[in-house]
Each structure stands twice: as structure tokens, then as C-alpha cells.
Amino acid sequence: MTIKIERPVLKWHENLYFPAIWGGIKVTSRHFWKTVGNWISGKKYGMITSTGRVTMEYPEEKWAVPNEYRGAPTLVKDPDGRIKCVACQLCEFVCPPRAITITPEPIPGQLPNATVEKWPKEFEIDMLRCIYCGLCEEVCPEEAIFLLKDYSFVGESREELVHNKERLLELGGMRQDKIYKWKNK
Amino acid sequence: MMTEPMIAGLWTDTVSFFGVHAVAVVLLKIAVVLFALLGLVSYTVLAERRISAFIQDRLGPNRVGWFGLLQPVADSFKFLLKENVMPAHVNRIYYVLAPCIALAPALLTFIVIPFGNTLAGEPMVIANLNVGVLWMFSIASLGVYGIVLGGWASNSKYPFLGGIRSSAQMISYEISMGLSLIPVFMHVGSLNLTEIVNAQSHRWLFLHPNLFLAFLIFMISSFAETNRLPFDLPESEQELVGGYHTEYGSMKFALFFLAEYANMITASALMVTLFFGGWQVPFALPESLSHPVTWLAPFVFQPVGFVYILSFFLKMLLFLGVFIWIRWTLPRFRYDQLMNLGWKVFLPMALANVFVMGIWMALSV
Amino acid sequence: MIADAKSTSTPMVNLTINDRPLSVPQGTNLIEAAAKLGIHVPHYCYHPKLTVVGNCRMCLIEMGTPQIEPDKKSVLKPDGPPEITWMPRPQIACATLVSEGMAVRTHSKMVEECRKGVMEFLLINHPLDCPICDQAGECRLQEYSVDYGTGGSRFVERKVKRPKKVELGPRVTLDDERCILCSRCVRFCQEVAKDDVLGFTDRGGHTTLGCYPGKKLENNYSLNTVDICPVGALTSSDFRFQMRVWFLKEARSVCTSCATGCNITVGSREGVVYRYTPRQNDAVNSTWMCDAGRLNYAWINDPRRLTRPLKNGQSAEWSDALPDARHLLREAGMKGQLAIVASGRASTEELFLVRQMAALFPAAAVDIVGRTGGHDQILVSADKNPNTSGAKLLGLATGKLAEIKKGIESGRIKTLFVQGENLEKAGFEAGLLAKLDALVVLDILPSPTTQMATWVLPGAAHVEKNGTFINGRGRLQRFLPSFSVKGHAHEDWYILKELLPEAEHTQYHSFHSVFEAMVRETPALAGVAWEGVGDQGTPLDLKL
Ligand code: SF4
Ligand code: SF4
Ligand code: SF4
Numbered sequence A: 001m002t003i004k005i006e007r008p009v010l011k012w013h014e015n016l017y018f019p020a021i022w023g024g025i026k027v028t029s030r031h032f033w034k035t036v037g038n039w040i041s042g043k044k045y046g047m048i049t050s051t052g053r054v055t056m057e058y059p060e061e062k063w064a065v066p067n068e069y070r071g072a073p074t075l076v077k078d079p080d081g082r083i084k085c086v087a088c089q090l091c092e093f094v095c096p097p098r099a100i101t102i103t104p105e106p107i108p109g110q111l112p113n114a115t116v117e118k119w120p121k122e123f124e125i126d127m128l129r130c131i132y133c134g135l136c137e138e139v140c141p142e143e144a145i146f147l148l149k150d151y152s153f154v155g156e157s158r159e160e161l162v163h164n165k166e167r168l169l170e171l172g173g174m175r176q177d178k179i180y181k182w183k184n185k
Numbered sequence B: 001m002m003t004e005p006m007i008a009g010l011w012t013d014t015v016s017f018f019g020v021h022a023v024a025v026v027l028l029k030i031a032v033v034l035f036a037l038l039g040l041v042s043y044t045v046l047a048e049r050r051i052s053a054f055i056q057d058r059l060g061p062n063r064v065g066w067f068g069l070l071q072p073v074a075d076s077f078k079f080l081l082k083e084n085v086m087p088a089h090v091n092r093i094y095y096v097l098a099p100c101i102a103l104a105p106a107l108l109t110f111i112v113i114p115f116g117n118t119l120a121g122e123p124m125v126i127a128n129l130n131v132g133v134l135w136m137f138s139i140a141s142l143g144v145y146g147i148v149l150g151g152w153a154s155n156s157k158y159p160f161l162g163g164i165r166s167s168a169q170m171i172s173y174e175i176s177m178g179l180s181l182i183p184v185f186m187h188v189g190s191l192n193l194t195e196i197v198n199a200q201s202h203r204w205l206f207l208h209p210n211l212f213l214a215f216l217i218f219m220i221s222s223f224a225e226t227n228r229l230p231f232d233l234p235e236s237e238q239e240l241v242g243g244y245h246t247e248y249g250s251m252k253f254a255l256f257f258l259a260e261y262a263n264m265i266t267a268s269a270l271m272v273t274l275f276f277g278g279w280q281v282p283f284a285l286p287e288s289l290s291h292p293v294t295w296l297a298p299f300v301f302q303p304v305g306f307v308y309i310l311s312f313f314l315k316m317l318l319f320l321g322v323f324i325w326i327r328w329t330l331p332r333f334r335y336d337q338l339m340n341l342g343w344k345v346f347l348p349m350a351l352a353n354v355f356v357m358g359i360w361m362a363l364s365v
Numbered sequence C: 001m002i003a004d005a006k007s008t009s010t011p012m013v014n015l016t017i018n019d020r021p022l023s024v025p026q027g028t029n030l031i032e033a034a035a036k037l038g039i040h041v042p043h044y045c046y047h048p049k050l051t052v053v054g055n056c057r058m059c060l061i062e063m064g065t066p067q068i069e070p071d072k073k074s075v076l077k078p079d080g081p082p083e084i085t086w087m088p089r090p091q092i093a094c095a096t097l098v099s100e101g102m103a104v105r106t107h108s109k110m111v112e113e114c115r116k117g118v119m120e121f122l123l124i125n126h127p128l129d130c131p132i133c134d135q136a137g138e139c140r141l142q143e144y145s146v147d148y149g150t151g152g153s154r155f156v157e158r159k160v161k162r163p164k165k166v167e168l169g170p171r172v173t174l175d176d177e178r179c180i181l182c183s184r185c186v187r188f189c190q191e192v193a194k195d196d197v198l199g200f201t202d203r204g205g206h207t208t209l210g211c212y213p214g215k216k217l218e219n220n221y222s223l224n225t226v227d228i229c230p231v232g233a234l235t236s237s238d239f240r241f242q243m244r245v246w247f248l249k250e251a252r253s254v255c256t257s258c259a260t261g262c263n264i265t266v267g268s269r270e271g272v273v274y275r276y277t278p279r280q281n282d283a284v285n286s287t288w289m290c291d292a293g294r295l296n297y298a299w300i301n302d303p304r305r306l307t308r309p310l311k312n313g314q315s316a317e318w319s320d321a322l323p324d325a326r327h328l329l330r331e332a333g334m335k336g337q338l339a340i341v342a343s344g345r346a347s348t349e350e351l352f353l354v355r356q357m358a359a360l361f362p363a364a365a366v367d368i369v370g371r372t373g374g375h376d377q378i379l380v381s382a383d384k385n386p387n388t389s390g391a392k393l394l395g396l397a398t399g400k401l402a403e404i405k406k407g408i409e410s411g412r413i414k415t416l417f418v419q420g421e422n423l424e425k426a427g428f429e430a431g432l433l434a435k436l437d438a439l440v441v442l443d444i445l446p447s448p449t450t451q452m453a454t455w456v457l458p459g460a461a462h463v464e465k466n467g468t469f470i471n472g473r474g475r476l477q478r479f480l481p482s483f484s485v486k487g488h489a490h491e492d493w494y495i496l497k498e499l500l501p502e503a504e505h506t507q508y509h510s511f512h513s514v515f516e517a518m519v520r521e522t523p524a525l526a527g528v529a530w531e532g533v534g535d536q537g538t539p540l541d542l543k544l
């Protein structure tokens, strides 16, 4: 079926384009002078909309991210200092961009948490791949991986942005826990 | 096209004063103009970014240097240091050649433009050709080759479409552009740009009703010729992903980019020269400016020479501002609208204008 | 040899399952009968290759028999079918054999309730170990929990603790808490491995699996208990915590450790082999395989794998290697100074190309390196080459190895082509090989022989290529690739065909063209097609 679109019939003066051009210039000039004025007077520049400013000067000013914000994934320890991850590799499986690489290992016998039997020998999250989706946090059966609010990571090499186990644990720190499922194993 | 008189003009310019002095002066002028032009180009880019930012309630580049004034320097380093990627599927020779071909004519056209009266007795024009305007058109029309070649050598669909559009658009608008200027020559009676400027010492040409129409047609056509919005169909990001320069990067892309701005500058300079009195000032200058200043004495410079150059420069900046402002105000035309406008509106209008001008002149004799 | 011999003369029995009629041989149990209709009856303790004990109660179904009038006629419903007397209690499907006229419901309300109950009981003392349990992902307990369980637990008491991480033997680790007491492992040891070492102690919720005092689960079939354990109680010490099973890419292959040719599934991830598991083939290995074969995969992952051609030990390019090696072989062949040592571990297609080579150059002598070892009455054969039969079929197993050796000693043989064999083990000392003018070796790992070689041509492991083996009983079996060859190595068929005289190259443009040429030129293979060989292999009529 063909749809016929009715095009508006322009009047002769509209056909000259000039009124429209003039109208456009009025709009852009308004914005221009307002921004310039604000800038020069040191006030907040830009159009102030009902939700606040349109732009901000990034590294100096930062968004206060909401609590639900999903930033960098990290590993956490429980209050006893045990690495909560048991290397089940579910996060590795669920991670859409395959940012996670885990090498599991039996926990060496003499350690206090040896009853858990398994932990990650190496745990890498490639922050160049991570899309901050939070699926790893959601899937983790041990509540061992949490997304922080941090979102800006800068490095000078690709290797630097592959977070290894130590870095992830350092970032993640300790979390209070409700369940001590492994304690009495 | 190199015509007889043109070659003769070039020849007399350099050879008539043949000697170290003349050659050195010409070279000096070329060097100064070239550097000023390239500097202006990069600062026009900065201006464009700042102005567009303000129009869009942003700040634009404000980090490098004072108020971001060193941004062009940083950009040029960035372009120079970038990896020079050559896509595997391109036609290598033409791919490299195209950006050069695009930039060279834009710079070449400037040599016939008188950007001042005289300084230390030297006319402030690199080549005072008696066929200046013809030179302008012939060289400017070479610019399209760079774009078409770039589109074709990229061996990819979007650049190809961009190249095709650009050639169609440039050829179409070149006609109305050329025709729009005929009344000017009829009025002044010369093709020499210096003479055209001199003819405006009392009344700038755009004040003449016929020539005002000519000016409008010329200005709008130059938007099309320089691929600027609202006629930037060869680039149109939304449909052609950048058009003819889609496959370009690093310095080669920068050359295309510079060419666009150089073209803008030339077009502005030309509008100033043809319709807005060139380097003339609209009011009488104090007599004292015509006397050589003592501390400048060794060079026998008269301040008035600088004033004229400044006047030319400011007028040109005004037009650059118009170019920029229009870009951030108007949306892009559709291709059919563009072609209609060129062939069905401006061409007949420019032709009619020639006739009216003729009749006008006949009547006023 | 274990194989289900099913006599075709067994009388058939008619019954209905979920109102769908079917007819099966007498003596079939209801799990198998339902499977014929594509209905899965969940079960733990039942295993088709073991005796039925009926102790897990997961397979409960509802069944009934036709009402019989005193005159032995069935009572019919008004619309035709016989009236059924349903048993008031559910029955276990594994221990119930079909009978004439029987009716079965596998998904009725009662059955579903029963399954929920059984699942709840099984999970009462089950630990929350899934994140560290190797079985997760292929665990019947997980699967049935999702399919038939309740999803919640009403158990608030303390769970019973039982031993964890018990080493039952050198290769098997037991987690008693996860054991659901199905006794499959116990029956396997008794009935199949004939090594009765496992048993239960204590009672009720405290029942614990263990070895008899002073004994260990260390027979050569112990890892099969890991396969049949429906949960993660028995785990392979070798595979333990190495990789989650859901990452493993599975390819159908054949074990290369002896002439039995057990069918296997190769589990690999990103070019690393993690485990072999047996694949059911009742004509070969039933559902079992020996531990020695199962654990013989580490060489595939060996970091020393050859990935580039080597010329006198120096890395080289294929573009030099192939023409040069071909030239060496051809020159020697024309002077009658060439001998070829082929391999009983190579695929039949590769051996076929070696035979072409031996005929075309020509080679003065060809043989394979024989390999023998211990054998048992279950699966393991004495012949440790997976493809001796293939070599015999192609006439490459000539027994001339000693002659080749003498030829080198006497200087009659000056050039040797070796296919994937370490000749030191076959009695060729380095001093002997040093007498050769040229030694061309096709192999995947460095060995004393490759060290002596003029040219080393890196080939592919069996998990990296297609091919067939003919096992000791003359069964042609396929193996399929898990992943592609490492580095710059090539599949062997490609290297071998490139070594043939140039005129022969174009006819072998792919592995399949080699296979087809082999079938064409070998009468015993007449009528065999790659697809036709299938996953279960095809028996050949060999008169070897
Ligand atoms: S946040 Fe998403 S992308 Fe990032 S590691 Fe977790 S699962 Fe992967
Ligand atoms: S899902 Fe949790 S426990 Fe499992 S490997 Fe990831 S972080 Fe560790
Ligand atoms: S046996 Fe199954 S249900 Fe039990 S812990 Fe292991 S995976 Fe989970």
C-alpha cells in the first residue's frame, strides 16, 4: 500500500527561505549569547533546564552516580578475611563480552579455609572488555563479586587494565555477611 | 585554463623587476600569506568549534592554552603523530594524491586576491593578474577533482557516492556562481581584482541593487562550492558516514579538512573583494596615518597600509562567521532541493540579472 | 567383552504408556519402554548396564493391569479399550517389567507428588556445594530438582555431616555428603570391574560410602564410577576443579591407547583438552573405558608441541620444507635407498597416503612400529596401537622393521621417512640414525628421533583432525576434530599429500577426497561412506 504524504503548500514568502533562515538565526543567537554571557560572567554556562545544566566540565565536575549505579566489578572478602569467590566460574560463563578469565585451584590444605576446597588461583577481569552489565554480580552464588560505583579507569597499557585477583580484592575490600555457609564445613 | 594574458601577467609581475629584490619580495609575500592563511584555517576550525559549542549550550575546547587558544597546535600535533592507516582495498596512489589535490587549489586561488593597498610601496597582492577572476574560477574548479578522486580511490560505497554528489553539485553551482559575477564585471569593466577593489572607493558594490542580487547568488553558491551546510551533501554524516573522506584518517583526513576551511576563507575573501570594497574602509581615515612613522622609518611603512590589511581581514572574519553561523542554524537540503535551487532558481536568476544589468547600463548612458 | 546380546525371537508385549500404545520385547523394564516413546522417567540408581536394585525411588510411576472377568476376558469400557485396575500405590519403573495389556502413567498427579517427595528427601542432607561441585552442570540432582522438585526446603534441622574429600583411590575422590546412596558405583565394581571394594556403612541418614578396610578403589576401571555417579560424590582427581563442564566443547572421538578403540567424547576448551569420557557403543566398549586410556591426553596439551617445520633443528618455512623434503625422498627412492617407518597410531587415511608414497617413490621397505602390553578380559587389548588393523589392511605392517634397521647399518638405506614414531624406543639408536643421509620426520612432539631429523614436519593430534581407525576386531571408527591444529602445524593428510610427487597433489584437495580415494582403492572398504560410518563405526569383513 502506498502512503501518500501530504506536503505542506508553502506560501510565496515561505518559499523564499529567508523568513525561516531568519527564524533559525534568532534561535541560535539566543542560545549563543546566553551561553557566552554566562561564561563571561563566570556563572553557570549553558541553558539551565528544569533538570539542571546540560553539560558539565568532566574531570573537575563529576556526576554523583546513583546508588544503583553499576561500575567496576570487584571481588570481596568476608569479615574473616576469606576470599568469598569459590571459582565456580558462573560469572565467567555469564559475562556477555567474556571479560572474565578464572583459573580455579584446590585450596592448599594448610589454610584455615581449606574446607571450602576451591578458590580462584587467578581471576582476571579485562576492564577493556567489561561492559558494566552487572550480570556477574547477579549470577554469583557466593555473593563474592560486586560492582562498585567507580567507572573511570585509566591506564597506559592494555595489561594495566586487566585487573588481576589482587587488584580486584584490593578494590572490593570487605563486606559484611549474613550467611556463613562455609564456616562449619 | 592558462590563457595567454594570464601567463603574460605572471611573467611581467616577476620579470619586469627582474632581480633579487623582486623575487625576494614575491617569495616573502607568498610565505607570509601562506602562513597567515594556514594559521587562519586552523583558527577558523577552533572558532567553528567554539561557536557551535556556544550555540549548543556547551563550552567547546577550552583546555589547551589560554581559553583553548592552543587547541589548533595540539590538533596539528595529534594529526601528525597519528598512525597513518592505509586501508587495504584502496587505490594507493590516488588515495594519497586526492587530499593534496583538494588542498592545493584552495591555497592557490588566494594569490590573486588583493588583501591590502600597498605596504612600503609594494602592492598587497601576490599576483596582480588582469584575468584574476578567471584564474580564480579555473583553479577553484580543480578542487572538485580532489574530492571525486578521494571518493573513487577509497574504493568503498559511501565515499564513492559522496564523490559523485560533490562533482554534480560543484559543476551545477559553478555555473550560477560564474554568471552571478558577470554584472560585476560589466559594472567595473575589468577582470582584475585590484581594479575591482579600486572601483569601490566611493561605493561598495553590494549597494547597487543588481549587484546585491549577484552577491546573494554568489554567496549561496559558495556555500555549495565549499560543501558547507546547508549544502554539505557530499559529506552528510547521517547518510554517507562522512562521504568522500570516510576512509581517510590522520594527516590525509586533516588535508581534506583544511581544504574545506581554506575554501571558506577564499570564498569570504572573494566576497569581500567583489562586493564589500576589499581592503577599503567605509570612512575617511585621519590624514596622519598616511605619514610614515619615524620608528618604522627604515621600512618606510605607512600605518595606513596596515589599516587597510586589517580592514580586509575583519571583513573576511565577518563572512567566516556567517559561514559558521549558517552551518549550525540550517538543516541540510535534500538532494533534489539542492539541484532545483541551482538549476531552476539561481541559474535563471543570474542570467536575468545579466540582462537587467545590461539594460540598466544602456539606460544610464 | 560386554555387549547386549538381544535375541530377535523374544516375544513382544503390548502396553500403553500415558494412553499411547506400544509394543516392546518381553523383559523390558518400564524406564526403557517409556524411553522408546521419548518419555523420560527420572531415575538415579537404575543404569542399563548394571543390575536393578530399585533403591532410589525416583522412578515411581503409576501402573495398572486390565480387569479380568472370571472367564479370563478383559472388561471393556463402553468406547472400546479395556477397563484398567490401577494399583493404589506407585511402583518403581526400573524394576517393573512390561506385561500384556499393562497401562502406565508417568506424569499423573500422584507421580508428580511422589517425585517431589523423593527429591525433598534426597536433598535433606545434601550440601549447598553446587558452586564448588564438579558435577554441577551435568548433575542429575540439579536437573531433577529443577524439573521435578519443589524449589524450596522445609528442613530446618542440622544437616548430617559426612566425610568430604576422601581419596578412595589414586584417581577417585569421594565427597560423601553429596552421595545419594544409589549404589551404582558399588554395583559397577562388583559386576563390571570385578573388584568388589566399595560398600556402605552405618544406617539411615548416616549411611556412608567407603572402601572396605585395607582396600582401595584402584582398578583400571575406577573412573567409570565417576561417570555413572549421578551426583558429584565421586569425582575424578585428575579433572577435579580443572574446568566447569559447561565450558567444554565435546567432540566424538576414539581412544588411541589400544586396539580396542573405545568410543570417547573429548571435552576441550579453547584448544586445551580437559578430559575424555566414554561414549556408548555397545559393539565396542558398552559405556565404559579404562583409566589408562582416559587419562592419556596430557601430551596433546604439551607446551613443547611442534608448531613449525624444523630444518636440522632450526625453525623453517613450509614453503621450503615441503619441496625440499619431497626432493630428498624422491632422490633416495629412485636410488632404492628409501625406507619408510609408518605408524600404527596414524589414521587409516594417512596410512593410505603413506602407502601411495611407498609405491610412487618407491620405498625399498615399509613397516610400522609394533607396540604391545598387558591386557585384561574387560576392554584392554594387548596391541597398544589403535590402528594396527588399518596398517595391515593397507599392507604396511610388513614386519620388515629389523630389515630396515639392518639396511641402515649396512648403508643400503640412506634416507628414512618416519611417521610419528620415536625410533629410539624401537631400537634405533642415535648412532644408527646418524648414518642416514636424510631423515624426514612427521610428528607432533619433539623426540630423540626428531632431534636427529633433517626435516621435522609438525602434524596434528587426533583431536585436531578427522580420521578413522580400524580396531582390533576390524571395526572402522571415525574420530572428529575438537579444535584446529596448533600454530603453523598442518593436518597430516595435507603434509603427506604434499610430499607425494607433484602430479598427485591436486586429486587430494581435502580430507574427504583422501577418504574417498582410500575407499575406492581398497576392496575391503567397498561401499563405505564417511557419513555411513557414523558415530558407532561400521564392521568390516577383514581377512587379516
Ligand atoms: S559487569 Fe558484565 S561485562 Fe563486566 S565482568 Fe561483570 S558480567 Fe562481565
Ligand atoms: S560467580 Fe562468584 S563464586 Fe563464582 S567464580 Fe564468579 S565470583 Fe567466584
Ligand atoms: S551433587 Fe549436584 S546438587 Fe549436589 S552439590 Fe554437586 S552439583 Fe550440586
Ligand code: SF4
Pocket: C178, C179, C180, C181, C182, C183, C184, C185, C186, C209, C225, C228, C229, C230, C231, C233, C234
Ligand atoms: S557415590 Fe555416587 S554412585 Fe556411588 S552410591 Fe553415592 S551417589 Fe551413587
Ligand code: FES
Pocket: C042, C043, C044, C045, C046, C053, C054, C055, C056, C057, C058, C059, C060, C092, C093, C094, C095
Ligand atoms: S531408578 Fe528406580 S528406584 Fe532408582
